[in-house]
Amino acid sequence: MMKFSARSAGPALKPSLDTPARPAGGRTRQANEARILEAAEAVFAEAGFTGASMQAIAERAGLPKANLHYYFGTKELLYRTLLGRILDMWVDAFDHITPDRDPAEAIAAYITDKMRWSRTRPLASKVFANEVIHGAQQIEGYLSGKLRQIVAEKAAVIDGWVAEGRMAPVDPVHLFFTLWATTQTYADFEVQVRAVLARDRLTESDFDHATDQILRLMLRGCGLEVPHTVPDGR
Amino acid sequence: MMKFSARSAGPALKPSLDTPARPAGGRTRQANEARILEAAEAVFAEAGFTGASMQAIAERAGLPKANLHYYFGTKELLYRTLLGRILDMWVDAFDHITPDRDPAEAIAAYITDKMRWSRTRPLASKVFANEVIHGAQQIEGYLSGKLRQIVAEKAAVIDGWVAEGRMAPVDPVHLFFTLWATTQTYADFEVQVRAVLARDRLTESDFDHATDQILRLMLRGCGLEVPHTVPDGR
DNA sequence: GTCTATAGTGAGATAGAC
DNA sequence: GTCTATCTCACTATAGAC
Known part of the structure; x- marks a missing residue:
């Protein structure tokens, strides 16, 4: 579902969320990270840190749970990244x-x-x-x-x-x-x-x-x- | 630890926290419930509903975990009682x-x-x-x-x-x-x-x-x- | 009424096939 | 890079001895 919309070359269409240092990773990485962060914001807002489950965030982002760990390592690191933004x-x-x-x-x-x-x-x-x-x-x-x-x-x-x-x-x-x-x-x-x-x-x-x-x-x-x-x- | 301090007869020394209907239960029940609610307030405030564990509340109240369930049934009922107060x-x-x-x-x-x-x-x-x-x-x-x-x-x-x-x-x-x-x-x-x-x-x-x-x-x-x-x- | 021991559930995290 | 299957652990709740 929704793999590569607008895969035109050149610099990213819009930097959407400014990343810490440089926008590390390729296009799909950036897109997936943005989707995960958006889902995480909703789930953490609804349920708090402990109440939020990686499963719930994964479902909302439309990705398997393991991908969240692949991109952000741990639940805490995902949370910290979100807080930084x-x-x-x-x-x-x-x-x-x-x-x-x-x-x-x-x-x-x-x-x-x-x-x-x-x-x-x-x-x-x-x-x-x-x-x-x-x-x-x-x-x-x-x-x-x-x-x-x-x-x-x-x-x-x-x-x-x-x-x-x-x-x-x-x-x-x-x-x-x-x-x-x-x-x-x-x-x-x-x-x-x-x-x-x-x-x-x-x-x-x-x-x-x-x-x-x-x-x-x-x-x-x-x-x-x-x-x-x-x-x-x- | 601290079993019956001031077990003088007569009406309760002070109703401390007004209970829903009548102050059901005996002196020790009231005292224990008050201790549990006080501990619950601290733990729920620190960690939120999901982040709070009955174990943590029990330890803070100085009682075994099973007693909390004996007095309040479930974690949610304890939480609701606290919210009411x-x-x-x-x-x-x-x-x-x-x-x-x-x-x-x-x-x-x-x-x-x-x-x-x-x-x-x-x-x-x-x-x-x-x-x-x-x-x-x-x-x-x-x-x-x-x-x-x-x-x-x-x-x-x-x-x-x-x-x-x-x-x-x-x-x-x-x-x-x-x-x-x-x-x-x-x-x-x-x-x-x-x-x-x-x-x-x-x-x-x-x-x-x-x-x-x-x-x-x-x-x-x-x-x-x-x-x-x-x-x-x- | 009180407490120990445990059942049962769901979480975060990861190994390893693809 | 991706995802299924699984490991491990902490939690709620309760059974049953005292």
């Missing part, structure tokens, strides 16, 4: 926080981006949430290394805005904790949100409304006003 | 939201209460979070039943405040989503918070500072001011 996406939204930008626009763009991520990649968000809740053993170094550093940089930007009197005095680090929690809850706790809203599923307009409410609440909380040009995020 | 605590904080109260004081009391809960019962919060993230199969009825109803009631209270012009116009349901996420993240994502703050553990003063920041941000976001008498929550 997710973490890369996680920090991208920080790019919006730059000193030259208008505070309201920058923070609005950050919120909008994180909300879009919750809508389009809820499974990735759940895998990350599950990992952190259960101790973050696989990504401890990342959290206290790269993440801490980038938060420090971006907190300095916000401190600058506060010092210039361009927004209300807030502790930027706790502001980030609040923004992460508020936006990710629409992915991680989606079931609860749906239950309370009495929805079968969350539509795009549900997300637009939620984003609008969060923007108002958070920007007003920062002593800012919602910018007319709600930035597009990316 | 946690849900009861979860809705208690809503008691602060009443029409007669000052909006700023009521919301401040709600936030303060939820933050105290994150500090004192982080394990319970994690068990709940894990359950919701992975589909809330065990508590679906509760979420779309009792929880939805109580949220509707309390949302009406906030709508009333808004209609009276006592606070900024907000969608109360999404406000609750934000308050839940913001306060519970200090329990569920504690590892991440500690990593970013470079703390070995979160102290009481860390929580006081976080609570203060959340109060400022959220109340200002609702067009309110932090009340002078920061309510004690309970």
